[in-house]
Amino acid sequence: MVNLFLSEPKWSDDAHSSSNIDEILPLLNKLSSHIQSLVTHGARSEARLWLCSALSSVSISPRRQLIIFTRLLRSKPRKTQLVSQLLQMMFEKRPRKLGSVLAKRSYLLEKFFKGNPKRMVQWFSEFASDGGSDHKRGARAFAQFAFANRDICWEELEWRGKHGQSPAVVATKPHYLLDLDVQRTIENFLDNVPEFWSSNEFAESLKDGQILSLDSKFFLDLFTRFMYEEDMNDVWDAVEEFLTEESFSTLTQHLLITLEERDLCQFLELLGKYFNPSIESWDGGDSSCWLGVVLSRYGDSVDELLLLNSVINQGRQLLRLVRDEGEMLKETIGDVCRGLENGGSFSLVMRELSKMKHIEVIRILGLLSWTIHFRLSEECQTPDSWESLFKENGIEFRRSSEHSLLSHNESESDSDSISRSHVSKKRHKREKKKRKKKRKRDTDDDDDNLIDDVILGGHQLSRSWLLSTDGFSATWTSVDLPEYIARHCLSTWMKWLLARQK
Template sequence: MVQLYLSKPVADASGDGDLVEGRLSLLQRLESIIWSIITLGGRYEARLWLCNTISCIQCITSRNQCELFRELLRSKPAKHDVAAQLLRMILEKSPGEIGPVIAKKSYLLEKFFEGNPRRILLWFDNFASVGESGHKKGARALSQFAFVNRDMCWEELEWKGSHGQSPAVVATKPHYFHDLDVLHTVENFLEYVPDFWSSHELAESLRDGEIFKIDTQYFVDQFIKLLYEENFKELWAAVEKFLTEEQYSYLCQHLLVLLDEHELLAFLKSVSKYIFAGVQHKDFGYPSGWLEYLLSTSSDMTLNELFLLNAVISHGRKLLHLLSDEEHAEENGRLEELLRTASMFSDADHWALIRECMRMQKKVAIKWAGLHSWALHYCLSKECKTRESCESIFIKNGIGFQKADDYTLINNDGYQEIYGSGADDKGSRRTGGQKRKRDKKKRRRNKNDHEEWNSDGLEDFKTLNGQETLKLEERSWLLSTDGYSCSWHIADLPEHLARYCFLTWMKWIYSKW
């Protein structure tokens, strides 16, 4: 049975010092095994997990995030790959922010269409048919410019028929533009009508940024040159506006994965400037809490230390899943042997370990607590297989629980109470008793009509009103660990309980810092 060490010993209790040293030695060996898992995959998974945790940091303001990523884009050497990814994000989510920018660079538009019939037809061959409301995209710009400047450019319009169309006729019958030879007309405009490419009409057609869909990579490449070779202020302003308004987590998840390890560590050091020093143990409950605490208190963190801490504290479940891969069979065997031969120790012994951690550097203490909690995560994943095994763990470790589909609260001593407020004890007992009688009748009826019971006392599947319900092994519980506020499924219990242990221990350790 897994012991979670959630109780402080009585005041005069003292643990075995030799067991503390032995436990630290065990955690060191566990650290070595986890490092083998991380490095075997080229550290890619660990870097990806850390980027995910960084994206969860909560204290970064909109202004902060703009400064962070602007600093990243302007660092030396220039981060062209990061800038290119960011530009793709802008063109996908907010193309209208850059649409007006491209209109100010007419030579880029001319270059875009020159010698490329496909692009010309996709943008300009969008004239309205009979009954349609109006021309679209470049066709609208071409027709409007041609009418306004008909004395200058009407003769450059090429028609498919035996004769051309006059402005007066086309003005009354706009669908006649369907007879326009779009390809040759645009080629004429490229050669003989340069004013069109810097015109208000064309700029208006570009405003929504739909043109970027024709060839996104072309525009990304051109925008990179505008940013870094021309330092084009209008484009930088659009980029900074996006960096300010977009979600911090979205920016991190799409941009940080492009950084190498040196760049990622530099980014983290920049992040630390925006984290206030008041982060406490109570803030460790969300994925990045421990990271924010260390960034605000430790200036000498290495990426290796962060990889390890992040893996066992914030991504223990993913680490466990990675361990199950065939390529990690050797590490899995070493881990099983290590934790199987580890001697169990008492709450007093664990408290002695906590006192030892109080004398360590913050990052070292957090590492031992994180490794120990992940070891429990591993053991719980082996133990939490049935309803009975889970509830035995709750009772052994003083965790109150309530079945999510029941109203009976199990106290930390294993005794049942009627769970509910707003009714007196007598009314509550009567209501609970009546419900148990109804449930008993329902179970008896379902058993007779639909199901058989397995030899271990667990249901297979129940059928009720033609629908299958979850196996009893897959039931969920409300727990005292979070004030009975969330329903915890059996598959999620190992991670939740391990995290609760870590938070509890950090509270004890933090109280002495």
């Protein structure tokens, strides 16, 4: 049975087991080297994605996230993919920010439409079809400008009918604009009505940023030029405002995947400047507990982070990689587990860790918790084996399909006896009721009997439990238990060490 080491270790020196430390620590270092090689070479791309996901859970202030991403954007050499991804995010999530910037330079879009009939038709064809004047996008700008400046541009309108329409007629019947030959009309405006492209009407149609969706690449190139070649303050202001308003989680999830290795290193270095290097508490579900400590001492390689994140946050995915790897790593895990099972070995490891720096503590305990994850996945294959594990390690539990508390001192036979008695009484009452009323058994009774039989037989293939480790607040199945138990162990061990160091 797997020992979870959930009883606080003896902190006093024990000369009898002191020799074991010379065996266990080298084994842990060997295991560390195996896993690090696996996640930094064979599965580096996947491990990087895991790390980026963990970094997205970090909580920092909007001002600090602005500083970090702005420095990345302004650093040399230019991070082209990062810039493109950021602008694309703005196009999709906050188009008005860049639309307003574009409206100030509306005259530049002459080149956007010149020689491109598809763009002309897309932007200027949405005239109201219900007889009203509620035109959309460029069609509204065109109609407003044409009526206001009819003396200089009305003759440039091209109609598909036998004859044109006068301003007076179109004013009373706006749907006539549907008869315009949009392509030829806009081509005339490009050649003969330059005033339109710098007009308030056209600029107003750009402010909502919808035009950005017509050709993302064109506008990505345009705004990149605005930022880096022309260094336009209002463009940078819009970018910085977006970086401040958007959550750090969203920014990291969308932007970090674009970074080259050296750029990711720069990001990690910048991020590390905003973390307190000490750990005051440990929350097993919060990545920033250990990320802050590691990042505050970050060097120039992400390898250590890839290792730590894999064993602490991605135990299930790492397990899959290890199973594909072969037997060598499994043998090392077995050696570590056998070494810890020797009397007093775990206490000795904990005493040694209490003297070490936090980064080394996190690495070793992360590895130990992951070995537990590995063993639970390998050895706990049935509901009975899980319940034996709970009892052996002092974890009280309830079966989620029953509501009787099972402590680690209760035997399964006792609980089965209670369950049988309960089921027997239930059936007796039901049969008595059926005889009295002489009714046919209904569907609900059939369902109840089926459930009773499954519980009575003890063959619940999908049995789940509520555990005392989290105050019976969540239901756990065998699929999620290895990862949950391993994290609970890590959290428990870290809390012991932190309490001792205070």
